[in-house]
Amino acid sequence: MDPAKLLDILxxxxxxxxxxxxxxxxxxxxxxxxxxxxxxxxxxSHLGLLEQAGLIECSVDEQRRKYFNIANNxxxxxxxxxYSYTVTLHDVTFDRGKNEEDPVEKEIPPGEESSTLFLKLxxxxxxxxxxxxxxxxxxQQLQVEYTEAMDHCLDSIEEIARNPVECELLFELLKNExxxxxxxxxxxxxxxxxxxxxxxxxxxxxxEYGIKNNQYYWKIRETGVExx
Amino acid sequence: MDPAKLLDILxxxxxxxxxxxxxxxxxxxxxxxxxxxxxxxxxxSHLGLLEQAGLIECSVDEQRRKYFNIANNxxxxxxxxxYSYTVTLHDVTFDRGKNEEDPVEKEIPPGEESSTLFLKLxxxxxxxxxxxxxxxxxxQQLQVEYTEAMDHCLDSIEEIARNPVECELLFELLKNExxxxxxxxxxxxxxxxxxxxxxxxxxxxxxEYGIKNNQYYWKIRETGVExx
Numbered sequence: 001m002d003p004a005k006l007l008d009i010l011x012x013x014x015x016x017x018x019x020x021x022x023x024x025x026x027x028x029x030x031x032x033x034x035x036x037x038x039x040x041x042x043x044x045s046h047l048g049l050l051e052q053a054g055l056i057e058c059s060v061d062e063q064r065r066k067y068f069n070i071a072n073n074x075x076x077x078x079x080x081x082x083y084s085y086t087v088t089l090h091d092v093t094f095d096r097g098k099n100e101e102d103p104v105e106k107e108i109p110p111g112e113e114s115s116t117l118f119l120k121l122x123x124x125x126x127x128x129x130x131x132x133x134x135x136x137x138x139x140q141q142l143q144v145e146y147t148e149a150m151d152h153c154l155d156s157i158e159e160i161a162r163n164p165v166e167c168e169l170l171f172e173l174l175k176n177e178x179x180x181x182x183x184x185x186x187x188x189x190x191x192x193x194x195x196x197x198x199x200x201x202x203x204x205x206x207x208e209y210g211i212k213n214n215q216y217y218w219k220i221r222e223t224g225v226e227x228x
Numbered sequence: 229m230d231p232a233k234l235l236d237i238l239x240x241x242x243x244x245x246x247x248x249x250x251x252x253x254x255x256x257x258x259x260x261x262x263x264x265x266x267x268x269x270x271x272x273s274h275l276g277l278l279e280q281a282g283l284i285e286c287s288v289d290e291q292r293r294k295y296f297n298i299a300n301n302x303x304x305x306x307x308x309x310x311y312s313y314t315v316t317l318h319d320v321t322f323d324r325g326k327n328e329e330d331p332v333e334k335e336i337p338p339g340e341e342s343s344t345l346f347l348k349l350x351x352x353x354x355x356x357x358x359x360x361x362x363x364x365x366x367x368q369q370l371q372v373e374y375t376e377a378m379d380h381c382l383d384s385i386e387e388i389a390r391n392p393v394e395c396e397l398l399f400e401l402l403k404n405e406x407x408x409x410x411x412x413x414x415x416x417x418x419x420x421x422x423x424x425x426x427x428x429x430x431x432x433x434x435x436e437y438g439i440k441n442n443q444y445y446w447k448i449r450e451t452g453v454e455x456x
Contacts (some may be wrong), residue, residue, distance in 0.1 A: 044332065135370065171253075
């Protein structure tokens with residue numbers, strides 16, 4: 001799914017509430033409607049949108065009543081900082097049917113052991129949750145370090161750049177390897193000006209170019225600096 | 229910030245584009261308006277909303293023109309899976325002014341060394357980015373493991389539960405430690421029914437209760453099971 005589409009979906013409070021309900025348990029339209037205090041017509045329209053996006057799916061029970069449930073695992077990360085805005089969607093599609101052939105599961109003796117197994121699985125779930133929280137904290141810390149390093153980098157760019165164009169180019173390349181065309185577009189500068197400055201920076205050992213997918217990419221130099 | 233508020237904000241494409249622009253560089257209203265092809269009136273209204281939410285801030289340049297930039301570091305994580313929907317917002321407020329007193333920075337010799345420093349910082353940024361990607365992958369993997377463990381747990385619940393209410397109670401407690409009141413509300417069951425089943429499950433060693441903030445919380449038992 002396109003992350004922008006997911007953000008559009010999550011931008012609506014009632015849709016968020018529907019997802020919340022379905023993550024708790026599969027539901028009928030009537031249940032969702034009464035829980036949210038929203039008419040079934042509006043609920044059906046939201047459900048249609050969610051289903052079309054692949055976020056939920058619909059099944060039919062023994063009484064031929066339709067119910068909805070979350071279709072898959074998704075993880076959306078939005079990171080906003082003074083130097084970057086990234087939206088990543090990890091669409092964790094995995095084959096849950098595979099579990100049935102899982103040899104580990106077949107080894108489990110049935111009957112009397114199922115209660116022990118349940119408690120073991122429950123503590124495993126708790127562990128996994130804790131690990132998730134730890135990772136989230138590490139990511140937060142990394143984001144702080146990134147912004148701090150970027151602050152230092154900007155100070156450093158101001159010292160080494162000989163004109164505003166060099167300054168802008170180094171800043172752009174710091175964020176991403178980029179083609180000449182993208183640099184011209186982003187900085188709204190004529191290719192001849194950009195090119196002249198790129199050559200100057202290359203000569204002074206700050207940047208270099210590489211080829212990727214048959215295109216020249218400019219980037220900050222990866223090795224140490226020799227003398228000018 | 230309330231994560232729901234951030235999702236409301238990000239639910240609009242033009243607001244996302246504005247954040248994208250500002251994460252690239254601070255901008256004037258006129259720049260944003262021309263880049264997005266959207267009238268300044270609409271842009272000002274979006275900017276007002278973003279500023280009010282603390283996502284961006286406004287400064288004035290030497291010509292007394294207002295420009296906007298991203299105010300801080302934020303990290304939003306939305307995780308949707310068949311068994312959980314979580315939205316977490318890490319509001320990484322940190323004092324960027326502190327860097328100026330950073331002793332490490334003061335130790336850096338000025339002038340001739342600044343070019344080496346720049347390349348070092350640039351490779352540090354690259355490392356940090358790589359580490360961020362690694363962590364994101366680990367979290368994805370964890371989410372898959374969590375759903376798999378939850379699948380197994382549900383199979384196991386079906387084996388040990390003696391009636392549908394027990395089944396629902398174990399499922400609820402698996403997701404969270406919960407009070408009696410919340411269980412009654414979530415399952416829409418009378419307290420007497422819920423209580424009777426909680427006592428049954430406690431006697432069979434599956435659940436237990438603890439006290440937190442002067443309230444009784446029910447949870448899956450943390451130690452192994454003795455005989456019934």
